[in-house]
Amino acid sequence: MNFAVLVFPGSNCDIDCYKAVEDTTEQSVEYVWHTATDLSKYDCIILPGGFSYGDYLRSGAISRFAPVMNEVVKAAEQGKYIIGICNGFQILLESGLLPGAMRINDTVKFRCHHSDLKVQNNTNPFTHEYKIGEVIDIPIAHMEGNYYCDETTLASLKTNNQIVFTYEGENPNGSVENIAGICNEKGNVLGMMPHPERAVHELLGSADGKKMFTSVLSAWREKNGVAIG
Amino acid sequence: MIKATVHVTIKQSVLDPQGNTVQGALHSMGFEEVNDVRIGKYMELSLDTTDKNEAEKRVTEMCEKLLANTVIEDYRFELN
Numbered sequence: 390m391n392f393a394v395l396v397f398p399g400s401n402c403d404i405d406c407y408k409a410v411e412d413t414t415e416q417s418v419e420y421v422w423h424t425a426t427d428l429s430k431y432d433c434i435i436l437p438g439g440f441s442y443g444d445y446l447r448s449g450a451i452s453r454f455a456p457v458m459n460e461v462v463k464a465a466e467q468g469k470y471i472i473g474i475c476n477g478f479q480i481l482l483e484s485g486l487l488p489g490a491m492r493i494n495d496t497v498k499f500r501c502h503h504s505d506l507k508v509q510n511n512t513n514p515f516t517h518e519y520k521i522g523e524v525i526d527i528p529i530a531h532m533e534g535n536y537y538c539d540e541t542t543l544a545s546l547k548t549n550n551q552i553v554f555t556y557e558g559e560n561p562n563g564s565v566e567n568i569a570g571i572c573n574e575k576g577n578v579l580g581m582m583p584h585p586e587r588a589v590h591e592l593l594g595s596a597d598g599k600k601m602f603t604s605v606l607s608a609w610r611e612k613n614g615v616a617i618g
Numbered sequence: 619m620i621k622a623t624v625h626v627t628i629k630q631s632v633l634d635p636q637g638n639t640v641q642g643a644l645h646s647m648g649f650e651e652v653n654d655v656r657i658g659k660y661m662e663l664s665l666d667t668t669d670k671n672e673a674e675k676r677v678t679e680m681c682e683k684l685l686a687n688t689v690i691e692d693y694r695f696e697l698n
Contacts, residue, residue, distance in 0.1 A: 451684075497636060537689070
């Protein structure tokens with residue numbers, strides 16, 4: 390299986406994502422620059438956290454028009470796995486691959502600490518190795534993670550089981566319905582504010598993010614009839 | 619040359635944490651009469667055209683596509 394970690398000017402969690410994929414899945418992973426115009430060889434595309442294009446104007450607003458994003462849209466249509474983490478989530482929202490928008494945290498603070506997430510949906514390629522209702526420890530680090538969508542969108546997210554993670558206990562940013570991560574209707578595009586790539590080893594304080602990456606690998610193997618081992 | 623001044627603000631129906639914080643600060647300073655504060659963005663665009671109708675069309679497109687996120691923001695602009 391081939392993973393791509395996109396690199397925008399200002400991405401700063403790209404190395405973490407690369408290492409997390411390498412350590413948890415032992416699969417091929419490559420950095421792909423924002424100007425790339427061919428993603429055909431990759432099965433899973435990760436949009437990492439950071440401050441793409443300095444987040445000038447709004448988080449993700451400019452990167453949404455990077456040449457590589459046309460390819461990400463195509464890959465999403467083809468059913469490939471797309472994961473947007475933090476700034477990557479903001480880019481997916483700006484590009485319309487996921488519904489809604491991000492506001493500044495209601496605390497008006499940059500929040501950077503461990504957070505408890507509840508797995509609300511384990512029927513997609515990213516979370517099927519978790520149990521439904523499982524509470525996992527995944528760190529957050531953001532100023533603009535206050536997810537917003539209108540009532541109609543929220544109702545459709547619920548109807549289609551698109552809410553993947555919610556904050557358990559304190560909601561650190563004021564997001565609608567404690568939402569921490571959502572997927573698209575097909576379930577192959579996931580956006581989340583917390584950083585699973587920062588929780589892949591006990592030395593990091595939590596290894597609860599590991600299953601995100603191993604889930605993707607086993608989902609891909611199952612889909613492609615590849616024997617495990 | 620036409621100058622476009624663009625204002626982008628958070629929609630009234632959407633929480634504006636920065637505006638609320640500034641309102642709180644104004645209250646604590648004794649400016650109790652402040653009912654609401656909305657913080658937005660102000661942009662000046664210099665356009666290489668003299669056609670106002672065309673400029674209006676183009677700036678609307680710029681606002682819809684990039685300058686505002688219409689899920690949470692409103693925009694308005696003037697042309698001079």
